[in-house]
Amino acid sequence: MQHSSSRPIVVGAAILDSAHQPTKLLAARRKAPKSLAGFWEFPGGKVEEHESFEAGLCREVYEELGVEIAIQDLVVAPAQDGWRLDNGMNMHVYTAVITAGQPAPLIEHDRLEWVGLNGSQLHALEWIPADRPILEALLQQLEHARTSP
Numbered sequence: 001m002q003h004s005s006s007r008p009i010v011v012g013a014a015i016l017d018s019a020h021q022p023t024k025l026l027a028a029r030r031k032a033p034k035s036l037a038g039f040w041e042f043p044g045g046k047v048e049e050h051e052s053f054e055a056g057l058c059r060e061v062y063e064e065l066g067v068e069i070a071i072q073d074l075v076v077a078p079a080q081d082g083w084r085l086d087n088g089m090n091m092h093v094y095t096a097v098i099t100a101g102q103p104a105p106l107i108e109h110d111r112l113e114w115v116g117l118n119g120s121q122l123h124a125l126e127w128i129p130a131d132r133p134i135l136e137a138l139l140q141q142l143e144h145a146r147t148s149p
């Protein structure tokens with residue numbers, strides 16, 4: 001999809017440790033702005049005018065973490081225009097895997113953590129509240145993919 005409206009669209013990456021048998025998700029802790037500092041999120045950011053969502057996501061992840069990714073699937077939201085964030089923007093989240101590089105918290109984050117998909121650690125992190133339903137949908141979608149033929 002291509003971004004062309006004047007309202008900013010945010011894209012986020014649910015970076016998994018494996019394309020076919022994922023066990024971990026790469027969570028990133030923001031260090032700015034003050035209102036979001038300390039909260040965990042999906043790496044990503046705003047898509048630029050006339051940039052595709054996928055291109056914007058690859059660019060943001062490279063800028064923020066220094067890695068190249070291969071985008072897999074959209075985490076399907078209840079509405080077609082994505083997940084509604086607390087700031088009034090909408091976000092599209094895609095699963096992805098790293099294809100080159102070692103992730104590091106280069107600009108927007110002060111910590112990165114590979115967290116198990118099955119277990120309390122993922123939920124124990126202090127996620128941006130708007131991300132919690134996205135996490136639930138991600139887990140359900142991965143579970144569905146794992147159990148369907």
Ligand SMILES: Nc1nc2c([nH]c(=O)n2[C@H]2C[C@H](O)[C@@H](COP(=O)(O)OP(=O)(O)OP(=O)(O)O)O2)c(=O)[nH]1
Nearest residue numbers: 010012041042043044045046085086087128130131
């Ligand atoms: N990247 C990201 N942003 C999120 C998530 N959840 C959430 O509410 N947001 C909000 C926080 C910000 O207000 C907005 C994303 O803006 P950003 O600051 O990351 O965008 P950007 O990298 O393009 O930064 P900038 O150029 O505007 O400074 O969306 C999430 O999981 N990931």
